[in-house]
Amino acid sequence: MEAVVSEDLVKIYEGRVKALDSVSLRVKAGIIFSLLGRNGAGKTTLLRIMATQLLPTSGRGYVLGYDVVSEAEKIRENIAVIPQESRPMYVLTVEEHVKYFLMMRGLSMYEASQNASRIIHELGLEEYADTLCMKLSGGLRRKVLVAMAMATEAEILFLDEPTTGLDPFSRRLVWDAIQRASTNGQTIFLTTHYMDEAEKISNEIAVIHNGRLLASGSLEGFKKLTPYKLKAEIPSDSIEIDRLRDYGKIIKVGRRIIVYLLDREASRKLHDYCVSMKIPVTFSPISLEDLFIKMVEENEPG
């Protein structure tokens, strides 16, 4: 069954800025789905439309089979959202936050307390249960928001860049929480521009750029989108870029030249050339980040 479906979704802000350009997407129920894209690519717009916070300009969207425009109230019964850069209320404790948020969604005091205690235990937040949110680190605050969303037991959690600005330890805390939610059967629809995050926790991925969906599928499926297996990185000031064209597909990223290589034979040839020219080079397997950069570069206007 599909939890989230979009069909030719278009969003134009104030009649001028096209944030989404005919986006069609299908997300299976019970998985962690990551929507990747650069800042301003349209990730948040798509998430907010599917989470019934924003109306589309045209196209259709369905969550659990309900139309995002005409059946928003039915969808809202079954979803929870953590908006980008959201923060908990500083004067509430962790437990109060979860409990009152659940009550705000209509649960009784007893149900809310039970759910709050359970989720706080599950996420390892017990020692902070009575701590005011203002005294928590950024990672723990974010984890409180994840706890709030998870405690709703909503079928779908929409998480908009849940780990932006967090240190590596805090990010892992949040990843654990997200994976736990998925284990509990909840569908996770998250946006991120961290490739390692998507690679680490997602079952399926989609890439959006300039409002257009470039690709979607499993991580393995993504890797099959390119014939290249390896990449070489060379400082851009050490060689003229044209001299590398025979070895593979070339992209310049900042002060680095990235050469995508078809196989080990191609990498051996490039290695020999670099050694003979005394050029520093490093080789590594193709990662999701490489695929993302290549995809985005190829779809840049001009």
Next chain:
Amino acid sequence: MNLARELRALNALIIMNGLKPIVRSPLWLIVELSFPLTLIFFISLYASEKAVSEALIGAAISLMTLSGLALQSDVVWLRVELKFQDMAVASPISPVTYMLGLAISELVYSSPAILLIIILMILRNMITLGSIFMISLSLILCWLFATSLGFYLSTKITDLRHIWALSSLLSVLISMLPPVYYSIELLPSWAQTVSYLIPTTHAALLAKDAVNLATLTTFDKVISLIILLAWTITLTIIAAKRSTWREK
């Protein structure tokens, strides 16, 4: 609409945004009280007993007004800074319950200060069975007017710095400058005419008349009530039309 569910949501919002912050930051109670009590203190030094009684009425009206105006800051704070409203939109809570919950939580915040002013009024024998209805009505209408104004402004302004500045300015223009703390007869006639355009003037007149600090005819009372209600209803309708629970 499920009434029990909406009441639970209302209760949760009042606790989250009203009761808990008061308990955790009691200093705000003193801040709430400091403004009206300071004015009453100065008036008691220089003016008559009647003026002090008028100032107590003014303090009650001023507190209700400030409580309503405070809604604009909280709505914007929760929407823009915490993104809490986004979480609420994507949940089963209705927009009316959400806004009502925030508005009542503001009132909860101001209630200890209002209670103290009412106690002082009782001690001065200002509140009687005869006056209690009109005093309550004028205070409630004043709160409704200020709440609808706060709600309306929250839909127009998204920058918190602007909201804070506007709140301070409005509190002066609505609750300090007009004849709320003092008698309208002290103003020159042109200023009296201007002040009749301000709803808090009418709330103060109604409350002062109820405790024999002003004399209004039945016609005057009806007109004051109509003006207060007209302001409140108009602002609420405009705000409801302009507010965007789900963005377009």
